[in-house]
Amino acid sequence: MGRRFSKRKNAPPRKERDPNATYTEVKKENAQLEEYYKAQNIMSEEEWPIFWEHLKVTLPTTFRITGTRSHAVEIRDTVKNAFVPHLSNISVDGVVANPPRPLAWYPDELGWHFDVPRTLLKKSPEYAKFHQFLVAETEVGNISRQEAVSMIPPLLLDIQPQHWVMDMCAAPGSKTAQIIEMVHANDQYKAVPAGLILANDSDYRRSHMLIHQTKRLQSPCLMVTNHDASMMPSLKLAPNKAGESVPFEFDRVLADVPCSGDATLRKNPMVWNNWTHGGAMGLHQTQINILQRGVQMLKVGGRIVYSTCSFNPMENEAVVAEMLNRANGTLELVDVSNELPQLKRRPGLSAWKMFTKEGQIVDKLEDVPTDAKGRYYPSMWAPKNAGELHLERCLRVYPHLQDTGGFFVAVFKKTAPFVVPNPNRPITEKPASSSEASSSTAEVEEEVKEEVKEEVKEETKEESEDTTTAGDKHKLDSPAVSEGSEVKKPRMSRAERFGAPGPKEEPFLFLDASNPDVELFSRFYGLDEDFPKDQFLVRSEGEKNKTIYFVSEAVKSILKSEDIHRLKVVNTGVRTFIRQDSNSPAECTFRVHNEGIAMMRQFVSNARVMAVQLKEVITLLQSPYPKISEFPEAIQERLTALPTGCCIFEFDPALEENKDQPNPRWEGQGLTGFVKGKLVFPVWKAQVSFNMLLNKQERRSLAMRLGVDCVDSPHVVEGGAKGTAAKKAAEETAGSADVSEDVSAEDSPMVEADEEGDAAEETA
Structure with missing residues (x-):
């Protein structure tokens, strides 16, 4: 689907771009930038020229x-x-x-x-x-x-399949995709991973970019939310199947926070022109708040990774040092020098210079002019105990080391419950040791529990007041406000506090195992008795369920929470079944969606699975509606016997009779090209014809790896006259199929319609 534009009323006409206009290349010089980082001593004088030239x-x-x-x-x-x-x-x-x-x-x-x-x-x-x-x-x-250095933080999270993982600032989703792969790394047969991936972003539009990036990984363990990361809400989760009440905490947290991005100079040349001394100042406190909230939601013994694409110590070591001091011994920097051993890195800084927005070095907050102090925080300066915090354990990745972008990473381990610092609570000058923190774990845990209870209670109270407060409660002319009294700001709504503005999301409604639709497709596809049929859900309150999603038990425990209204869930679940209206009588009108077929194949009876060979796969790829008569005679009888509706075709290259014959388009490869593993895909069977239920991109990818032409386009490798002829023949086949009496758009759902439905659901 094309990009949509909306034109403002009375907006001036769009200025046309001059096709003959030339663009001046960005001058890759910035004296202030060079002076700033030389003063920070981020590397030796001998290494500096190599680093500086590599940025260009x-x-x-x-x-x-x-x-x-x-x-x-x-x-x-x-x-x-x-x-x-x-x-x-x-x-x-x-x-x-x-x-x-x-x-x-x-x-x-x-x-x-x-x-x-x-x-x-x-x-x-x-x-x-x-x-x-x-x-x-x-x-x-x-x-x-994906940029190489962007791949580092998820690798240092040390994720296991059973872990609950939160990506606090997830869009556009490349790191989230890595996390999903790690949770599914050891997928067991007929088992849904116990892990959870909660991917959050504060921007509603970017959260949909995140959905697009991750949906093809087909994980029922993924949830996408839309919140200010520094204010992720607290929940009381529903008990799981074992009757255990799992807390809304995470084994791993990734805080890849918003930053000034001056380490992306090689990718974003405009940074050369836009960089200023004050670029990082406005983000410093936000970064601390996000990291602190991540630590709060991390389990004791868990690991949190903080990262930026910035060289600036104000966004890096200063944030890390402040968080360690706030943690007061409940958090420690992890030495990851033995992890990713071939990654070249430099240690973190223990000292740095603080500059004003005007470019002047100031040694302490007291030296900042009085009228400007509101824009500076004490945490921007290196703390007195910086040498004791092991900041050298942080990773600084520089572009000249392995021809990459720049990046900063710090890995923390939570050693004891963390309590948010209270100005009225005395704080020790020196952070407590791990042993001292452990000795009072029970006391602190109780304090944390009470704190969470109060937080939830206060949030509930505010939500109640938000809905009952009169509109003129805080107006100056209200009789309730006496002259000279202080006028308080109205409380923020729950959406303002916790969820970014955006369209109201449809509710997630679970279907009972006894639901007629669930019983219908369970019986038709022969789902295993042990399959968790109570984890299907829909996103429509209508009587006719069109799209059926499946989620993991961990996701269900969140969605069934009595506090779920606090969490703005944008998307979750894998599409598994789609209702397909058909003019031809069909025992089951639900077809298997390709997103969920890899998972559902493990639980589906072989009665709806048809083993096919390469010839049948090619027939489906090269014709939109191949008739049964177009398939080899050996399989025609079995195809005819299949009831009308959806079935699953399974292709195993290892069983191909002529697999050792050379592939005509892929030199050095066998007949099945680069397809080595077993393939499963959904197919709709009409009265006398079939349709492969894959979208255009999936068809092209499969055709390319097999080394054959595809109905949607000529083979991208060969192309030319042969490819054009193949495409023309495919179009003619499609034309004749369109007028076939037994094949209608309803009987055999076209790929284009499916794609439009997918897009509509994403933007709903």
Whole structure:
């Protein structure tokens, strides 16, 4: 779907861009920036020139291979075996580029790096093929374009499949995708992971960008929320199936906070022009607040990672030091020098200079002019005990070390319950040791519980008052306000305090296992008796359930909480079943959605599963409505016997009869191309024809890896006259199928309609 624009009333006409206009290249110099960081002593004088010149070089392209372990390895081997051997020593106009190579420090060679000029991509057939492959796999979510240094924080979280993980500032979602993959890393047969991923962003529009980025990972353990990260609400969770009341706390928290972004100079050249001394000052307190809230919601023994794409110690070490001092011994910096051993990094700073917005160095807050002190905080200066906080355990990643962007990472472990500092509570000058903190754990836990109870109580009270307060309660001319008395500001609404503005979300309504629709598709597809049928939900209060979602037990415990109104949930669940109206009689009008098919296949009876070979897959790819007569005779009888409705086709390359024959389009590969693992996809069976229920991007990706043409487009590798002829033939086939009496839009749902429905649900 195209981008939508809205024109303001009486708005001036849009200025047309001059096609002959030239754009001045950004001058990559900034004397204030250079002076500032030289004063911070972020590196030696000998290393500085190398670092500074590296900032002026355009950032290379990096990407990460996504998905489950087996699927990601298949894509990785495609890159290594199909493309890399053919991309060495290629010269165009005298330019020779290095072939793509894996990032040395990223596990299992799933992170990749290549630096190729655009002219080479356009003029070299080999690089053009590789680029087309990347685009096709990115469209279906098998590859994620992501800056290399952005991949570091999730790796240092040390996530296990059973962990509850919160990504506090998640959009656009690349790091969230990494977290999802880690929670699903050890997926067991017929088991839904016990872990949870809560991805939050304060911007409603960006939260939908996050949904788009993560939905293809098909995780029932994911929730997307829309809140100010520094004010994530407290909840009382519903008891789980074991009767346990799980607290709304997390084993792992990622706080990749908003920052000035001056470490992105190689990617965002405009930073050279826009950087100022005051750029980080307005974010310093926000960053502390976000980190503090993350620590509050972290379980004792859990790990929280704080990160920025900034070099500025005011956003980095100053925030870390303030949080450690506030924690008063309940938080410690983790030494991760042995993790990601091939990642080159520099230690954090224990001393830094504080500049005013005018560029003057000030040694302490008292030296700031009185009229400007409101914009400065004591935490911006290095604390007296900075040397005792082990700030050297922080990671500083500089661009010249491994040809990346810049990044800052700090890893914390929560050693005891954390209580928010109270000005009326005496605070020790020196943070307590871990042993001292542990000795009073029971007392502090009780204090924390009481604090949370009071917080929830106060929030509930405010919500009640928000709905009952008269509109003129705080007006100056109200008789309730006497002359000379202080006029208080009205209380913020719950939406203002906890949720960013945005459209009202539809409720999440769970279906009982005895619901007629649940019983219908459970019986039709033969779902296992042990399958948790009480974890299906819908997002419409209408009588006719159209889209059925499935969520994990952990997600259900949150959605069933009596305090769920505090949490603004934008999206959750995997689409598993879609109601499909049909003119032909069908025993079950629910079809399996491709998002949930990988999970549901484990629980579906073999009665609705049809084992097929390569020929049948190609037939479905190359014709929108292939008739039964177009399939091989050996399978026609079984296809005819299938009742009308949705079924699952399963293709196992290992069982292909002629798998060792050379693939005509992929040199060095067998007949099934780069498809090595088992494939399952939904198919709708009409009276005498079939339709593969995949969208265009998924069809193209599968066709490319198999090395065949596709009905939606010519094969991207071969193309040319042969590809055009194939496309024309496919269109003619589609035209004849459209007028077929037994195949209607309702009988065999077209992919385009499914895509529009997906988009509508995302923007609802």
